[in-house]
Amino acid sequence: MIENSPYKVVRGSAGQSLSFYLEDCIEGMKRNLRSKTVNVVVTSPPYNIGIKYGKHDDNLPKLKYLEWMQEFGREIFRVLKDDGSFFLNIGNTPKDQWIAWDVAQSLRDEFHLQNVIHWIKSIAIRKEDVGNYPNIVGDVAVGHFKPIVSKRFLNDCHEYIFHFTKSGETKLEKLSIGVPYQDKTNIGRWKNATSDNRDRGNTWFIPYETIQNKNERPHPATYPSKLPEMCIRLHGLGRKKKLMAVDPFLGIGATALASLKLGVSFAGFEIDKQYMDEAIARVLAMKKQQLYVHPT
Protein backbone atom coordinates (compact mmCIF):
# COMPACT_ATOMS: atom_id res chain seq x y z
CA MET A 1 0.00 0.00 0.00
CA ILE A 2 1.61 3.26 -1.13
CA GLU A 3 0.52 6.35 0.76
CA ASN A 4 0.03 9.61 -1.07
CA SER A 5 1.18 12.64 0.80
CA PRO A 6 -1.81 14.86 1.55
CA TYR A 7 -2.34 17.98 -0.54
CA LYS A 8 -2.48 19.92 2.74
CA VAL A 9 -2.43 19.23 6.48
CA VAL A 10 -3.87 21.72 8.96
CA ARG A 11 -3.29 21.42 12.70
CA GLY A 12 -6.27 22.13 14.94
CA SER A 13 -6.16 23.85 18.32
CA ALA A 14 -6.80 20.52 20.08
CA GLY A 15 -3.61 19.15 18.51
CA GLN A 16 -5.57 17.14 15.95
CA SER A 17 -4.61 17.03 12.28
CA LEU A 18 -6.87 17.64 9.33
CA SER A 19 -5.56 16.03 6.13
CA PHE A 20 -6.82 16.99 2.69
CA TYR A 21 -6.31 14.62 -0.27
CA LEU A 22 -6.80 15.87 -3.81
CA GLU A 23 -7.76 12.54 -5.35
CA ASP A 24 -10.53 10.04 -6.00
CA CYS A 25 -12.01 9.01 -2.67
CA ILE A 26 -12.06 5.24 -3.22
CA GLU A 27 -8.45 5.11 -4.40
CA GLY A 28 -7.49 7.69 -1.79
CA MET A 29 -9.03 5.81 1.12
CA LYS A 30 -7.38 2.58 -0.07
CA ARG A 31 -4.00 4.30 -0.15
CA ASN A 32 -4.20 6.44 2.95
CA LEU A 33 -6.59 5.02 5.53
CA ARG A 34 -5.95 1.84 7.49
CA SER A 35 -8.78 -0.62 8.19
CA LYS A 36 -11.02 0.04 11.22
CA THR A 37 -9.41 3.38 12.12
CA VAL A 38 -12.29 5.81 11.49
CA ASN A 39 -14.90 6.65 14.14
CA VAL A 40 -17.32 8.64 12.05
CA VAL A 41 -17.94 9.32 8.36
CA VAL A 42 -20.19 12.24 7.44
CA THR A 43 -20.65 12.83 3.75
CA SER A 44 -22.92 13.67 0.88
CA PRO A 45 -22.16 11.99 -2.46
CA PRO A 46 -23.12 13.35 -5.85
CA TYR A 47 -26.82 12.48 -6.35
CA ASN A 48 -26.47 11.77 -10.09
CA ILE A 49 -29.05 14.40 -11.01
CA GLY A 50 -27.09 16.41 -13.55
CA ILE A 51 -25.59 18.99 -11.18
CA LYS A 52 -22.86 20.97 -12.88
CA TYR A 53 -19.77 20.19 -10.81
CA GLY A 54 -16.35 21.37 -11.91
CA LYS A 55 -14.88 17.90 -12.43
CA HIS A 56 -17.44 15.21 -11.68
CA ASP A 57 -19.93 13.95 -14.31
CA ASP A 58 -23.27 13.88 -12.44
CA ASN A 59 -25.11 12.05 -15.24
CA LEU A 60 -23.94 8.46 -15.00
CA PRO A 61 -26.17 5.59 -16.16
CA LYS A 62 -28.20 4.67 -13.05
CA LEU A 63 -26.74 1.17 -12.72
CA LYS A 64 -23.19 2.45 -13.01
CA TYR A 65 -23.92 5.12 -10.40
CA LEU A 66 -25.31 2.56 -7.94
CA GLU A 67 -22.36 0.22 -8.53
CA TRP A 68 -20.06 3.14 -7.76
CA MET A 69 -21.99 3.89 -4.54
CA GLN A 70 -21.72 0.21 -3.60
CA GLU A 71 -17.97 0.19 -4.13
CA PHE A 72 -17.66 3.41 -2.13
CA GLY A 73 -19.75 1.81 0.66
CA ARG A 74 -17.43 -1.22 0.77
CA GLU A 75 -14.46 1.07 1.26
CA ILE A 76 -16.25 2.96 4.06
CA PHE A 77 -17.01 -0.40 5.70
CA ARG A 78 -13.33 -1.30 5.57
CA VAL A 79 -12.06 1.91 7.21
CA LEU A 80 -14.84 2.24 9.81
CA LYS A 81 -14.29 0.96 13.36
CA ASP A 82 -16.69 -1.76 14.53
CA ASP A 83 -18.64 0.78 16.62
CA GLY A 84 -18.29 3.57 14.04
CA SER A 85 -21.05 5.65 12.46
CA PHE A 86 -21.52 6.38 8.78
CA PHE A 87 -23.87 9.33 8.15
CA LEU A 88 -24.89 9.61 4.50
CA ASN A 89 -26.79 12.71 3.45
CA ILE A 90 -28.75 12.35 0.23
CA GLY A 91 -31.94 13.79 -1.23
CA ASN A 92 -34.32 13.20 -4.11
CA THR A 93 -35.62 15.30 -6.94
CA PRO A 94 -39.35 15.80 -7.50
CA LYS A 95 -39.16 13.59 -10.62
CA ASP A 96 -37.13 10.81 -9.02
CA GLN A 97 -38.21 10.13 -5.45
CA TRP A 98 -36.23 6.86 -5.31
CA ILE A 99 -32.65 8.18 -5.51
CA ALA A 100 -31.98 8.28 -1.78
CA TRP A 101 -33.58 4.90 -1.18
CA ASP A 102 -31.80 3.29 -4.16
CA VAL A 103 -28.45 4.43 -2.75
CA ALA A 104 -29.43 3.25 0.74
CA GLN A 105 -30.39 -0.13 -0.74
CA SER A 106 -27.04 -0.38 -2.51
CA LEU A 107 -25.37 -0.28 0.93
CA ARG A 108 -27.67 -2.88 2.46
CA ASP A 109 -25.34 -5.89 2.06
CA GLU A 110 -22.68 -4.16 4.12
CA PHE A 111 -24.43 -2.02 6.71
CA HIS A 112 -27.25 -1.91 9.24
CA LEU A 113 -29.51 1.09 8.79
CA GLN A 114 -29.55 2.17 12.44
CA ASN A 115 -31.40 5.50 12.07
CA VAL A 116 -33.12 7.47 9.34
CA ILE A 117 -32.88 11.19 10.03
CA HIS A 118 -34.85 13.81 8.14
CA TRP A 119 -32.89 16.98 7.49
CA ILE A 120 -35.66 19.58 7.52
CA LYS A 121 -34.67 22.65 5.52
CA SER A 122 -37.92 24.50 5.89
CA ILE A 123 -41.03 24.02 8.02
CA ALA A 124 -44.31 25.80 8.55
CA ILE A 125 -46.38 25.26 11.69
CA ARG A 126 -49.72 26.86 12.25
CA LYS A 127 -50.43 28.16 15.73
CA GLU A 128 -53.84 26.42 15.65
CA ASP A 129 -52.07 23.03 15.25
CA VAL A 130 -49.68 23.68 18.12
CA GLY A 131 -52.26 24.43 20.76
CA ASN A 132 -51.64 26.34 23.92
CA TYR A 133 -47.84 26.19 24.31
CA PRO A 134 -45.78 28.81 26.05
CA ASN A 135 -43.60 30.93 23.71
CA ILE A 136 -45.49 29.99 20.55
CA VAL A 137 -47.64 33.00 19.94
CA GLY A 138 -48.33 32.79 16.22
CA ASP A 139 -47.76 30.86 12.98
CA VAL A 140 -44.18 29.78 12.34
CA ALA A 141 -42.59 29.46 8.88
CA VAL A 142 -38.82 29.13 9.01
CA GLY A 143 -35.90 28.03 6.83
CA HIS A 144 -34.92 28.22 3.21
CA PHE A 145 -37.97 27.91 0.94
CA LYS A 146 -37.48 28.04 -2.84
CA PRO A 147 -40.90 27.69 -4.48
CA ILE A 148 -41.19 25.31 -7.41
CA VAL A 149 -43.76 25.84 -10.12
CA SER A 150 -45.65 22.57 -10.41
CA LYS A 151 -49.14 21.22 -10.17
CA ARG A 152 -47.77 17.75 -9.43
CA PHE A 153 -44.98 18.13 -6.94
CA LEU A 154 -44.80 19.51 -3.45
CA ASN A 155 -41.89 21.74 -2.55
CA ASP A 156 -39.03 19.55 -1.41
CA CYS A 157 -38.26 20.76 2.10
CA HIS A 158 -36.15 17.85 3.37
CA GLU A 159 -33.34 15.42 2.62
CA TYR A 160 -32.29 12.21 4.32
CA ILE A 161 -29.37 11.51 6.60
CA PHE A 162 -29.02 7.73 6.71
CA HIS A 163 -27.15 6.55 9.78
CA PHE A 164 -25.41 3.29 8.91
CA THR A 165 -23.46 1.16 11.35
CA LYS A 166 -21.78 -2.24 11.20
CA SER A 167 -23.97 -4.00 13.75
CA GLY A 168 -26.93 -1.74 14.50
CA GLU A 169 -25.59 -1.67 18.09
CA THR A 170 -23.57 1.57 18.08
CA LYS A 171 -24.34 3.58 21.22
CA LEU A 172 -24.95 7.28 20.67
CA GLU A 173 -24.78 10.44 22.74
CA LYS A 174 -28.31 11.54 22.01
CA LEU A 175 -28.48 14.27 24.64
CA SER A 176 -25.39 16.00 23.25
CA ILE A 177 -27.74 17.31 20.55
CA GLY A 178 -30.81 17.31 22.80
CA VAL A 179 -33.43 20.03 22.95
CA PRO A 180 -35.21 21.67 25.91
CA TYR A 181 -38.79 20.66 26.70
CA GLN A 182 -41.31 23.13 25.36
CA ASP A 183 -43.59 22.25 28.25
CA LYS A 184 -41.40 22.26 31.36
CA THR A 185 -43.95 20.27 33.37
CA ASN A 186 -42.63 17.23 31.45
CA ILE A 187 -39.38 17.39 33.46
CA GLY A 188 -39.68 14.73 36.12
CA ARG A 189 -42.86 13.26 34.60
CA TRP A 190 -40.95 10.24 33.26
CA LYS A 191 -38.16 8.33 34.97
CA ASN A 192 -35.47 9.43 32.51
CA ALA A 193 -36.74 13.02 32.08
CA THR A 194 -34.46 14.31 34.80
CA SER A 195 -33.31 17.57 33.21
CA ASP A 196 -34.50 20.10 30.67
CA ASN A 197 -32.83 18.28 27.76
CA ARG A 198 -34.61 15.62 25.75
CA ASP A 199 -33.85 13.44 22.73
CA ARG A 200 -34.34 15.61 19.65
CA GLY A 201 -35.70 12.73 17.60
CA ASN A 202 -35.01 12.13 13.93
CA THR A 203 -36.32 15.39 12.46
CA TRP A 204 -33.53 17.94 12.44
CA PHE A 205 -34.30 21.48 11.41
CA ILE A 206 -31.05 22.87 10.01
CA PRO A 207 -31.33 25.98 7.83
CA TYR A 208 -28.66 26.92 5.31
CA GLU A 209 -26.21 29.50 6.54
CA THR A 210 -27.29 32.93 5.33
CA ILE A 211 -24.99 34.37 2.65
CA GLN A 212 -24.83 37.87 1.21
CA ASN A 213 -23.71 36.86 -2.29
CA LYS A 214 -23.20 33.69 -4.36
CA ASN A 215 -19.39 33.82 -4.08
CA GLU A 216 -19.68 32.93 -0.40
CA ARG A 217 -20.86 29.43 -1.42
CA PRO A 218 -18.84 28.59 -4.54
CA HIS A 219 -20.20 25.05 -4.85
CA PRO A 220 -23.52 23.85 -6.28
CA ALA A 221 -24.45 21.32 -3.57
CA THR A 222 -23.26 21.95 -0.03
CA TYR A 223 -24.72 21.24 3.38
CA PRO A 224 -24.46 23.59 6.37
CA SER A 225 -21.58 22.72 8.72
CA LYS A 226 -24.13 22.37 11.54
CA LEU A 227 -25.22 19.11 9.88
CA PRO A 228 -21.90 17.24 10.21
CA GLU A 229 -21.40 18.91 13.59
CA MET A 230 -24.63 17.36 14.88
CA CYS A 231 -23.75 13.96 13.39
CA ILE A 232 -20.31 13.93 15.04
CA ARG A 233 -21.75 15.07 18.37
CA LEU A 234 -24.48 12.42 18.14
CA HIS A 235 -21.91 9.71 17.47
CA GLY A 236 -20.24 10.95 20.64
CA LEU A 237 -17.34 13.16 21.63
CA GLY A 238 -17.50 12.62 25.37
CA ARG A 239 -16.51 9.00 25.83
CA LYS A 240 -14.06 8.74 22.96
CA LYS A 241 -10.60 10.22 22.92
CA LYS A 242 -8.92 11.09 19.63
CA LEU A 243 -11.91 10.81 17.35
CA MET A 244 -11.23 10.47 13.62
CA ALA A 245 -13.77 11.78 11.09
CA VAL A 246 -13.74 11.33 7.30
CA ASP A 247 -15.56 13.00 4.42
CA PRO A 248 -14.84 11.20 1.13
CA PHE A 249 -16.75 13.86 -0.87
CA LEU A 250 -15.31 16.96 0.74
CA GLY A 251 -16.76 19.70 -1.49
CA ILE A 252 -15.98 23.01 0.18
CA GLY A 253 -15.35 21.38 3.51
CA ALA A 254 -18.40 21.54 5.80
CA THR A 255 -17.34 18.32 7.60
CA ALA A 256 -13.78 19.60 7.92
CA LEU A 257 -15.09 22.79 9.56
CA ALA A 258 -17.16 20.76 12.01
CA SER A 259 -14.14 18.56 12.83
CA LEU A 260 -11.91 21.56 13.41
CA LYS A 261 -14.51 23.11 15.70
CA LEU A 262 -14.99 19.91 17.71
CA GLY A 263 -11.31 19.04 18.12
CA VAL A 264 -11.62 15.92 15.96
CA SER A 265 -8.99 14.60 13.52
CA PHE A 266 -10.11 14.56 9.92
CA ALA A 267 -9.35 13.27 6.43
CA GLY A 268 -11.14 14.62 3.38
CA PHE A 269 -11.01 13.64 -0.32
CA GLU A 270 -11.99 15.75 -3.31
CA ILE A 271 -11.18 15.50 -7.02
CA ASP A 272 -11.76 19.19 -7.78
CA LYS A 273 -8.86 21.50 -6.90
CA GLN A 274 -11.07 24.58 -6.84
CA TYR A 275 -13.41 23.11 -4.21
CA MET A 276 -10.45 21.69 -2.30
CA ASP A 277 -8.73 25.09 -2.15
CA GLU A 278 -11.95 26.72 -0.99
CA ALA A 279 -12.38 24.05 1.73
CA ILE A 280 -8.84 24.65 2.99
CA ALA A 281 -9.32 28.44 2.89
CA ARG A 282 -12.50 28.11 4.97
CA VAL A 283 -10.74 25.86 7.49
CA LEU A 284 -7.81 28.28 7.81
CA ALA A 285 -10.21 31.21 8.23
CA MET A 286 -12.05 29.39 11.01
CA LYS A 287 -8.77 28.44 12.65
CA LYS A 288 -7.78 32.10 12.63
CA GLN A 289 -10.98 32.98 14.43
CA GLN A 290 -10.17 30.28 17.01
CA LEU A 291 -13.65 28.82 16.99
CA TYR A 292 -12.57 25.65 18.74
CA VAL A 293 -15.26 24.49 21.20
CA HIS A 294 -14.54 20.94 22.30
CA PRO A 295 -17.34 20.30 24.79
CA THR A 296 -15.54 18.09 27.34
Ligand SMILES: C[S@@+](CC[C@H](N)C(=O)[O-])C[C@H]1O[C@@H](n2cnc3c(N)ncnc32)[C@H](O)[C@@H]1O
Ligand atom coordinates in the same frame (compact mmCIF):
# COMPACT_ATOMS: atom_id res chain seq x y z
C1 LIG B 1 -22.59 16.75 -2.90
S1 LIG B 1 -21.00 17.37 -3.08
C2 LIG B 1 -20.39 17.43 -1.41
C3 LIG B 1 -20.51 18.80 -0.80
C4 LIG B 1 -20.00 18.90 0.62
N1 LIG B 1 -20.79 18.09 1.53
C5 LIG B 1 -20.04 20.36 1.09
O1 LIG B 1 -20.84 20.71 1.98
O2 LIG B 1 -19.31 21.18 0.50
C6 LIG B 1 -20.09 16.06 -3.78
C7 LIG B 1 -18.62 16.37 -4.04
O3 LIG B 1 -17.96 15.15 -4.41
C8 LIG B 1 -16.92 15.47 -5.30
N2 LIG B 1 -16.55 14.22 -5.99
C9 LIG B 1 -17.15 13.62 -7.04
N3 LIG B 1 -16.55 12.47 -7.35
C10 LIG B 1 -15.55 12.29 -6.45
C11 LIG B 1 -14.59 11.27 -6.24
N4 LIG B 1 -14.52 10.20 -7.03
N5 LIG B 1 -13.73 11.40 -5.21
C12 LIG B 1 -13.77 12.50 -4.41
N6 LIG B 1 -14.64 13.51 -4.58
C13 LIG B 1 -15.54 13.41 -5.58
C14 LIG B 1 -17.52 16.54 -6.19
O4 LIG B 1 -16.53 17.30 -6.83
C15 LIG B 1 -18.35 17.34 -5.16
O5 LIG B 1 -17.62 18.44 -4.67
